[in-house]
Amino acid sequence: MADQPTATERFVQGILPENPVYRQLLGLCATLAVTNGMKPALTMAVCVAFVLVCANVVISLIRNLLKPHLRIVVFTLTIATFVTVADRVLAAYMFQMSKTLGPYIPLIIVNCLIICRCEVCASKQNVVIAAADALGQSIGFGLALASIAAIREILGTGMLMGFRVLPSFWPDWVIMVLPPGAFITLGLLLGLVNYIDFKREQTRN
């Protein structure tokens, strides 16, 4: 049971202190592309979580058998398999959503977040820690996606998940749901996170 505290620690670390999007700048492609609405963003987060947890567990199980030069190949094989599974399941049970997300589901394969967690954590730690790490990171990723999607959807359409949030006289900022809105929202949020950090550092000193 000596591993238990580290597992919890890995779990908590992933959510905010080592947030994959705001702190490590990983998986930006998906972050920008699917956050024009809350529903696609959440679906994407769930898919990434599924792939990340499965890949981390599998890699962690076979970590003692792997030679370093083969590891990237095995990582890619594992990730690609689970992404295909996620893609098929989505196409079978949420057809409309899989059409909306389009190529961004298969692009999870090259999402740096997953390969980075496999390399940094799963290939060195035992299964429990690897799973906890994956869960924490996926929750962090999901929170980041949700925060960006919420801002873009509310400002861009005045609605959130189909409910009107802003008064109807609000002039919809269409640009927010278009590609430029993604860049600007993420840029400003990143600046904001850095600013909060900065202030904290100052008060601590």
Next chain:
Amino acid sequence: MDYFVDILLIALSASIINNFIFYYFVGICPFVGVSKKVDMAFGMGCAVTFVMSIAAFLSWGITVFVLIPGAPVSAFIAGFFTTPEAAAQIDLTVLSYIVYIFAIASSVQFVEMYVKKFFPPLYRSFGVFLPLITTNCAILFACLTIMSHVAGVDNPKEVWDLGKAMTLALFGGLGFTIAIVIMAGIREELELCDIPKPFEGAAITLVIGGIIAIAFMGFTGVDSGVKKALKPVPHVSQVQEQPQRVALLNTKDCKGVIMP
């Protein structure tokens, strides 16, 4: 003629109108990471274009000859085990993602070895980027776009041939290079600016990226305009050119009113 118009439209769309970075958000990692200096950005752009062309060639070939239902290679191999009819039905597209990522990874490896051996100056200029490119979403995205135009297309006339696939890859890479070089040019100037500390680095890059993306949005619709100019005239104006047909339509209209 029509074929060249198609090629032109794909090229325009991939490089500028639906730019890989500013419209599809693929390849953001190098866009943020390797855009500090113009020459480095240019090297990265060239490397991506190069690998993308090779990956597009491979993935087009694999999709057409192995993966899609009725593909010659898979049908030939399956022909040893089942009837030809059953063999022609074999659909391996479920394996496409795995196959593409391995095609990309192995082509990157071979390109690296080849360039290192035969073109040392070239290797020095962009060799360092090659391993990074394996996990560049832009390459896989190009392969997936080609796949979506080859597999599962209802209209046999709209299936892309190798020429179209290569055009997409070459000009997609060109668009990527344009985007990353513009960004690097701006960031070189930014060195001289007084940026608020929290915004230094990635944050300001993304905000600038957003502004450039707004500029690029101005190109939307150029392709439909070009298409209208180069392809046969739509038939609304045709009616105006030939008044006798309007008359014909009118008499028909009367009948149409009576008939129900």
Next chain:
Amino acid sequence: MSLKNSNLVQAWLVLLLATLFGTALAGIQAKLGPVIEANKVKETMAKIPVLVLGEDLSAELAADNQSLTIKSRVIDVKKNGITKFYTVYDVWLPEGKMVGHVVKADGQGYADKIELLVGLDAQGKHITGLFVLDQKETPGLGAKIMEDAWRGQFKEKSTEKTLSVVKGGGAKEDEIDAISGATISSRSVTGIVNTTVANVASQLQVTDNPASNSKTPAVQTEDPGKNKEHS
């Protein structure tokens, strides 16, 4: 550590993993493949009753637990040496009376390709409905072509006249009101509908028995006089 250093073990490990994953994927494909195919077909099929009969009648039909007979065929229209393919769904009422056709059409929009389903009545004289299957127009502007209010304008339009797009409301009989801020998208959709109707409407026959029609070969026409190609 000896395990880690043996090349044989490494090779077998990779092979084993590949086989394992391959089997898993094959299993998933075998289980989900038919569901996905059904989804693709259903996406179009589910729209057909509403497009041909309208909301009320199709709801009534569904309430009665009756189903339409739908058969699809491909029509190829040759013009100026270019062949254009249309998928046509012929629709019959349960008792065998033909009620209409739905044509799948596509063409260039403002941003990308637009895919439409155009509903026509049995004789091909009137448009009975329009549905947008796929589009990538600007959200909030061009994407309004998806909205019922705009699509609804096409209902009851005669197919013998060319529809034209007007700005600022007040659309008359053979006119379509443009979406404000998205005239190009509106024109694109109207253009696709016009071309489709011109190419296909004359090829539709009324056959009151679904079984007999299935053997009809694809209809071809040669019409070099008209320039209606758009793709």
